[in-house]
């Protein structure tokens with residue numbers, strides 16, 4: 306199943322790439338607010354086969370501006386640092402033996418298309434697989450963890466490196482939470498839609514030049530292991546978001562270093578999910 310948040314309404318994308326308004330088709334059984342569907346994930350899975358038969362308008366006719374974040378108001382946002390060995394190496398940091406976890410504050414989240422304004426400092430890109438929790442839980446076993454994932458999307462863990470590395474302890478959470486620093490979308494895709502949900506290609510490009518390309522099979526802690534380890538400490542709630550770390554190719558690891566500039570176009574993709582497109586702009 307593939308979902309989208311179109312004109313702020315919970316929308317199903319059929320295998321024919323047509324869009325169906327789930328609230329309308331279910332006579333209001335489901336709220337149009339997409340965040341609420343994660344609390345009723347099993348019910349949505351039950352009705353989805355009948356919704357897939359409904360004829361809708363072509364997805365291709367939806368304007369980019371009408372796509373929102375498919376998970377706009379999670380109660381918890383987790384982000385994993387240094388989860389690809391080659392990225393740890395370019396950051397001159399050791400590969401972690403356990404999860405390195407921070408948050409992106411919810412106000413940083415945004416949709417898959419539009420403008421992102423640069424704050425002062427040095428802003429870097431980080432394409433990441435985003436996992437959204439469907440069934441919550443504490444102490445989830447890794448073997449069962451994919452059953453707790455509602456869907457997968459692609460995100461950017463945009464990072465202001467100057468603040469991130471200043472002070473006596475890293476400021477990951479704050480430096481990665483400026484408004485617009487957490488775009489997600491355009492689609493939320495259930496794990497069963499992928500040939501192998503543990504091996505998906507993702508990447509990003511600046512002004513047409515590919516700067517990151519990786520496969521999630523290179524994660525130090527794969528998605529099920531992240532869920533298992535997080536949930537030993539923190540109960541996971543329906544609709545929670547997990548940014549799962551970035552493959553190599555970020556700007557801070559380059560010689561010379563490179564950061565986003567006003568006028569840049571950042572295109573971020575994951576196979577099976579689609580691509581996001583953002584224009585980077587200066588503060589006015």
Ligand code: ZN
Nearest residue numbers: 431462550551
């Ligand atoms: Zn990251």
